[in-house]
Structures are given as structure tokens and as C-alpha cells.
Amino acid sequence: DVKVTQSSRYLVKRTGEKVFLECVQDMDHENMFWYRQDPGLGLRLIYFSYDVKMKEKGDIPEGYSVSREKKERFSLILESASTNQTSMYLCASRSPADTQYFGPGTRLTVL
Amino acid sequence: QKEVEQDPGPLSVPEGAIVSLNCTYSNSAFQYFMWYRQYSRKGPELLMYTYSSGNKEDGRFTAQVDKSSKYISLFIRDSQPSDSATYLCAMSGQGGSEKLVFGKGTKLTVNP
Numbered sequence: 653d654v655k656v657t658q659s660s661r662y663l664v665k666r667t668g669e670k671v672f673l674e675c676v677q678d679m680d681h682e683n684m685f686w687y688r689q690d691p692g693l694g695l696r697l698i699y700f701s702y703d704v705k706m707k708e709k710g711d712i713p714e715g716y717s718v719s720r721e722k723k724e725r726f727s728l729i730l731e732s733a734s735t736n737q738t739s740m741y742l743c744a745s746r747s748p749a750d751t752q753y754f755g756p757g758t759r760l761t762v763l
Numbered sequence: 764q765k766e767v768e769q770d771p772g773p774l775s776v777p778e779g780a781i782v783s784l785n786c787t788y789s790n791s792a793f794q795y796f797m798w799y800r801q802y803s804r805k806g807p808e809l810l811m812y813t814y815s816s817g818n819k820e821d822g823r824f825t826a827q828v829d830k831s832s833k834y835i836s837l838f839i840r841d842s843q844p845s846d847s848a849t850y851l852c853a854m855s856g857q858g859g860s861e862k863l864v865f866g867k868g869t870k871l872t873v874n875p
Contacts, residue, residue: 656806685862692771694867695807695851710862742806751797752853752863754806 655679656745656755664761671730673758675743683746684726686710686718688739689757695742701726733762766790769852769866778875782839786852786866789833793854793864796828798837801849801868810850811837842873 659674677684685700687710697710699718707718715737719727726745730737738761746752769786776782784798794815799807811826813819819826825838835854839846852866 692867695865697862700862740804746863751795751809751812753809754799757804757806759804 656743656753658741658743658755658758660758661756662759662761664763665730665733666763667734669730669733669762671733671760671762673728673730673741673743673760675726675728675745675755676724677726677743677745677753678724679745679747679753680723681745681747681750682723683748684720685744685746685752686716686726686728687742687744688712688737689742690739698728733760735762738762766864767852767854767866770869771867773870773872775872775874776842778842778844778873780842780873782842782846782871782873784837784839784850784852784869784871786835786854787833788835788854788864790854790856790864791830791833792856794857795855796826796835797853797863798824798826799851799853801851803848807851844873844875847872 656677686698687695701707701720717729741758743755767788796813798811800810801807816828816830823840827836849868849870851868853863855861855863
């Protein structure tokens with residue numbers, strides 16, 4: 653079974669803090685994605701990566717950056733957290749010949 | 764017009780009912796169609812995956828794709844309280860690395 657894990661299930665941070673969310677997948681998938689999910693807005697793509705050290709902006713990249721130094725690991729960075737970044741963050745991975753699998757999510761609260 | 768439209772519900776049915784969940788889309792290039800189930804405060808889990816048109820059945824679940832109408836459906840037979848969740852449709856084009864486009868999800872409650 654494909655497994656996508658995220659470093660934290662719940663996280664509380666203060667405004668202005670730098671926040672790291674980490675995602676690891678164990679299926680050697682080329683593609684990895686970060687989404688945020690908010691009530692009424694659905695899933696919105698923040699960033700995605702097709703390969704190591706490659707990244708592409710999604711629909712809402714402002715205020716976020718990403719890092720992919722190893723194929724199995726994709727990190728989302730909030731450089732200076734703000735209250736409007738309080739959300740559920742979901743990581744996903746996908747092989748081009750396969751479908752997409754999600755991690756359990758990180759519920760981030762920024763105070 | 765949004766690429767993928769999905770009625771958000773909420774949808775409430777009695778246990779044992781047949782449930783029909785639907786999405787419409789506008790992009791005729793979509794070839795891969797998925798349904799995800801998401802329980803509260805959890806990540807989406809893949810439920811059904813179909814390529815191109817036709818039906819696919821897995822236990823109590825049937826996924827149907829009608830490309831001529833740009834319409835996909837998920838049917839749940841003999842619905843159970845454990846089916847209570849939000850159901851998301853998703854789709855993408857032919858390219859293996861294309862991003863998925865998601866519906867906003869339909870919240871389903873199955874009452875015992």
C-alpha cells in the first residue's frame with residue numbers, strides 16, 4: 653500500500669514564526685503536491701514538484717515556499733506565518749501511471 | 764464556468780438507501796476520473812479510479828463516467844452510517860503528470 657506521511661497532525665504557531673511541514677512518501681513517486689483545504693473553498697494547490705529539486709507554483713503560492721532535496725520528501729515552508737494561513741494542509745504523491753494518494757493532513761493554527 | 768462542479772450538499776439519507784453523487788466538468792480532455800472519501804479531520808482516501816468512459820464496480824460502490832455529457836457519478840448501494848463523509852470527485856487529462864482538478868466535495872450523512 654502507498655503510504656504518505658506528514659510530520660504533524662496538529663500544529664499551533666504564532667504569527668511571524670517560520671513553519672516547516674514535512675511530507676514523506678514510500679512509493680518512489682515522481683510527483684508530489686501540497687494543498688490547503690478550507691471550508692467552502694475546497695482543495696487548493698499551493699506547490700507541486702515533478703522531480704528532485706524541481707518545483708512549480710500552484711494556484712496559491714504566495715506566502716509559501718517548498719523544498720525537495722530527496723525524491724521521497726517534500727517540505728512546505730511558511731516563511732512568516734500569518735493568521736490567514738490557519739488551515740488544513742494536505743500532502744499528496746502520484747506516479748504518472750498511477751493515481752494520487754494523500755497524507756493524513758496537518759491542521760495548522762496560527763495565533 | 765468552473766472546470767469541475769459538484770453540489771456541496773449536505774445530503775442526508777436513511778441507512779440502506781441508494782446514494783447518487785455527481786460531478787459535471789467542462790474540459791473534454793479529461794480522461795482520468797477519481798472519487799475520494801474524506802472523513803472529518805482526515806486526509807482524502809482514494810475510493811474509485813476509472814479511465815475514460817464506462818462503469819466500474821467495487822463492492823457497494825459504482826463509478827460511472829459519461830464523457831458525452833461530461834458527467835460522472837458515484838453510486839453507493841445499501842448505504843451505512845460509516846459512509847458518512849465528504850466525497851470529492853477529481854479528474855485529469857491524458858498526460859501522466861497533469862494536475863488533478865477537484866470538485867469541492869459533497870457532504871453525506873447516513874442516518875441509522
